[in-house]
Amino acid sequence: MIKTNKKTPKNxxxxxxxxxxxxxxxxxxRNVFCNFKKGNITSLIGPSGCGKSxxxxxxxxxxxxxxxxxxKGTVLFDGTNxxxxxxxxxxxxxxxxxVFQQPNPFPKSIYENIAFGARINGFTGDMDELVENxxxxxxxxxxxxxxxxxxxxxxxxxxxxxxxxxxxxxIEPEIILMDEPCSALDPISTLKIEETMHExxxxxxxxxxxxxxxQALRVSxxxxxxxxxxxxxxxxxxxxxxAEFNSTKKIFDxxxxxxxxxxxxxxxx
Amino acid sequence: MSSLYYQKRLSRNIGDKFFTSLSVICALIAxxxxxxxxxxxxxxxxxQINLDLFSLExxxxxxxxxxxxxxxxxxxxxxxxxxxSIIAIPVGVGGGIYLAEYSKGGAFSRFIRFGVNxxxxxxxxxxxxxxxxxxxxxxILFGSMYSGxxxxxxxxxxxxPTVIKTTDEGLKLVPNELRYASLGVGASMYTxxxxxxxxxxxxxxxxxxxxGIARAAGETAPLIFTAxxxxxxxxxxxxxxxxxxxxxVLIYNFALEPYDAQNKLAWAASFILVLxxxxxxxxxxxxxxxxxxxxxx
Numbered sequence: 001m002i003k004t005n006k007k008t009p010k011n012x013x014x015x016x017x018x019x020x021x022x023x024x025x026x027x028x029x030r031n032v033f034c035n036f037k038k039g040n041i042t043s044l045i046g047p048s049g050c051g052k053s054x055x056x057x058x059x060x061x062x063x064x065x066x067x068x069x070x071x072k073g074t075v076l077f078d079g080t081n082x083x084x085x086x087x088x089x090x091x092x093x094x095x096x097x098x099v100f101q102q103p104n105p106f107p108k109s110i111y112e113n114i115a116f117g118a119r120i121n122g123f124t125g126d127m128d129e130l131v132e133n134x135x136x137x138x139x140x141x142x143x144x145x146x147x148x149x150x151x152x153x154x155x156x157x158x159x160x161x162x163x164x165x166x167x168x169x170x171i172e173p174e175i176i177l178m179d180e181p182c183s184a185l186d187p188i189s190t191l192k193i194e195e196t197m198h199e200x201x202x203x204x205x206x207x208x209x210x211x212x213x214x215q216a217l218r219v220s221x222x223x224x225x226x227x228x229x230x231x232x233x234x235x236x237x238x239x240x241x242x243a244e245f246n247s248t249k250k251i252f253d254x255x256x257x258x259x260x261x262x263x264x265x266x267x268x269x
Numbered sequence: 270m271s272s273l274y275y276q277k278r279l280s281r282n283i284g285d286k287f288f289t290s291l292s293v294i295c296a297l298i299a300x301x302x303x304x305x306x307x308x309x310x311x312x313x314x315x316x317q318i319n320l321d322l323f324s325l326e327x328x329x330x331x332x333x334x335x336x337x338x339x340x341x342x343x344x345x346x347x348x349x350x351x352x353x354s355i356i357a358i359p360v361g362v363g364g365g366i367y368l369a370e371y372s373k374g375g376a377f378s379r380f381i382r383f384g385v386n387x388x389x390x391x392x393x394x395x396x397x398x399x400x401x402x403x404x405x406x407x408x409i410l411f412g413s414m415y416s417g418x419x420x421x422x423x424x425x426x427x428x429x430p431t432v433i434k435t436t437d438e439g440l441k442l443v444p445n446e447l448r449y450a451s452l453g454v455g456a457s458m459y460t461x462x463x464x465x466x467x468x469x470x471x472x473x474x475x476x477x478x479x480x481g482i483a484r485a486a487g488e489t490a491p492l493i494f495t496a497x498x499x500x501x502x503x504x505x506x507x508x509x510x511x512x513x514x515x516x517x518v519l520i521y522n523f524a525l526e527p528y529d530a531q532n533k534l535a536w537a538a539s540f541i542l543v544l545x546x547x548x549x550x551x552x553x554x555x556x557x558x559x560x561x562x563x564x565x566x
Contacts, residue, residue: 062449067373094455104446107469116464117454164450171454 013038013205014059014096014175019073021054021063028054029240030231032073034224036175041197041206043216043248046226047268051240055226056177056209060096061089077175094121097173101180103160105152105167110135110144113152113163117171130170138166139196158189165196169204176200178208182215194219213264216248223251225260307543314540317533322541327500327519327534336523336530339538342514344503345417346542349496349515350486352421357428357485358478364429365436365474370462382437389430396426397491405495410510417513420496424488428481435477439470472557479553483546489517498522516542 014036021028029051036042044052054063061082063069074081082092105113114131123130131148135141140162144155152163161181168176178197182190197206197219210216216223224245228238244251244260255261262268276282325338364381372378400423405414443466451461467474497512498519516538523535 060453062453065445065449065452090452090455090457093453097455098449098453100446100449100453102446104444104450106447106450106465116451117456120454120456120460120464167450167454 011038012036013077014207015076016055017074017076019055019058019071019075021051021058021069021071023066024068026237027239029226032242034242034245036205036207037222038205039201040221041201041208041219042222042224043220044207044209044224044226045211045213045216045263046240046243047228047263048211049238049240050226050228052209052224052226053179054240056179056207057098059175059177059207060093060098062093062098064089094171095173096175096177097168097171098177099161099164099168099179099181102184103157103164105155105160105163108152109149110152110155110163111148114167114170117167121171134166134170135163137169137196137199138162139192139199140166156189158185158192161185161189161193162196165193165200169200173204175205175207178206180209180211183211190215213252217252220248222246223248225251225255225257225263227259227263307547310536310539310543314536314538314543317537318540322534322537326502327514327523328530329500330523330526330528330531336528336534339516339519339534339541341499341502342516342519342538343541345496345499345514346486346516348503348509349417349420349424349492349513350482352418352509353424353428353485354478354482356422356425357432357481360425361429361432361478361481362436362474364433365440366462366467368433368437369440370458370466385430385433388426389434391426392490393427393488394490394494397423397494399423399426400491401494413510415495415497415512416510417496418509420492420513420515423491423495424485427488427491428485431477431481431484432474435480436470436474439473439477440466442473443469475556476553479549479556483549483553486549487517487542487546489521492518493521 012035016032016034019032020030032055034055044056046052057063057066058071058075059077063071071083075083077092077096080087082089106116108116111131114134115127118127118130132141132145135144140159143159144150144163147154152160155163161184165176165181182193185193194215197208200206208216208220222245225243226240227243228240230237231239244255244257246256251260252264255264322338323343324340326341327339328335328337364385368378368381372381400419404410404419404422405416408414410416410418447465447469448461451465452458456464492515496515496518499512499514503513519538520535520542523531523538526532526535
């Protein structure tokens with residue numbers, strides 16, 4: 001695929017066009033079409049094995065790091081297919097940041113955790129200010145302003161995850177991807193992260209994978225429901241697909257698909 | 270109904286006791302050689318230690334009164350080991366980085382891993398003969414034959430597998446999440462390895478390097494074919510291209526001499542060699558503990 005400047009509506013920042021992702025011969029997710037709106041929080045929900053994390057990781061080419069993972073189709077970001085051969089995945093990841101399931105701070109000080117990304121991205125401004133701003137945005141400043149030189153590991157799990165968010169914000173991405181950021185956290189930390197996300201929404205587009213439907217309902221504007229079914233031409237395994245994509249309100253109040261209704265109401269998962 | 274109380278005479282309990290004691294005895298026997306060897310050398314060699322030992326040249330056999338010192342051999346061992354490290358550490362760490370970070374488990378990396386394992390099993394004398402054929406007999410190094418440089422090369426062959434393996438394994442222990450974190454903030458593969466993964470694995474790599482050095486420093490066979498031996502002080506850079514003494518070869522040579530003075534010198538050299546290898550090993554432990562502490566800051 002060569003650079004495609006297809007017409008996408010202005011407020012669409014990222015769009016998936018007929019994306020299928022496979023691990024070796026195993027197809028994880030098939031034929032996904034999906035548009036992510038700028039400044040929105042979009043949540044991806046669905047049962048285990050439906051490929052929602054796979055789709056999320058494909059959005060900033062994190063899948064490159066998994067051997068045998070291949071993608072067909074187009075992921076348009078800013079009018080460019082990020083899977084074009086000429087695209088540098090490092091540059092993609094600078095503009096589309098990611099927060100992972102397990103908090104994974106660097107084995108460095110809190111300050112360095114944030115400064116690291118900024119520095120390698122060629123940041124030349126006031127580092128102290130950047131660290132403070134990033135920590136403030138991630139609602140962590142008050143808790144750690146007196147121990148910036150302590151190890152990132154000295155923080156609690158929830159704080160570590162907010163440190164990871166701060167680290168991602170520090171490189172000023174346009175989109176922040178979050179892969180079940182609260183699954184390893186307690187409810188209070190989860191609440192804090194959700195508050196942080198509401199704050200971040202003003203400046204960033206957020207796409208979040210979550211297993212927690214209440215969380216999707218609380219934080220997101222749009223919700224994509226992924227499901228997995230057996231295809232007749234497949235090798236018997238289940239293949240994920242995008243079952244329904246709509247505003248969160250519609251998905252939860254009046255879903256069009258029967259499976260969505262069943263998943264939302266907890267009939268399977 | 271059988272009693273719940275422990276019954277000594279039950280066959281399974283007797284068997285259990287028997288095997289427990291057997292394994293304890295085996296464990297004791299296993300460390301006996303080390304204890305005896307170290308004590309024996311400490312006693313035999315320790316009594317020979319004096320200041321002259323470190324400053325004098327060894328005297329040629331025949332002068333039964335005074336065998337001199339081990340200064341050239343001591344310095345030679347340091348130089349040869351340093352040369353080996355200069356070659357083996359960059360190549361080994363680099364190779365380990367390739368295996369752990371870049372290779373995708375294909376045929377090439379499997380071949381390298383297999384090759385490294387084979388190399389680790391190659392008898393040290395073969396490494397010596399190989400360098401002899403490659404460098405000494407061809408006089409390829411500026412016309413010099415036996416030289417400290419050739420000795421260092423032979424030892425580097427022995428160090429390589431240890432360094433590659435520990436680097437590979439050390440890097441594999443670094444959790445993938447850490448790599449993702451770094452790549453996720455837009456770091457390139459190279460920055461990630463240099464700034465995140467390598468520092469995290471520093472402890473195990475350093476330990477492997479030090480163990481590799483300790484192993485190389487005590488090797489004799491490869492040096493007999495490459496560095497040979499010298500009785501004379503090392504005075505300048507040019508001496509690298511000539512025969513060079515080393516503790517291991519000094520022990521080999523002088524232990525075979527019929528003269529008592531030379532034998533005593535060999536004991537003294539054994540003492541120094543064992544002590545330095547022991548302290549290098551202990552140093553690697555301290556290094557490990559030290560980096561473990563600072564890493565968390």
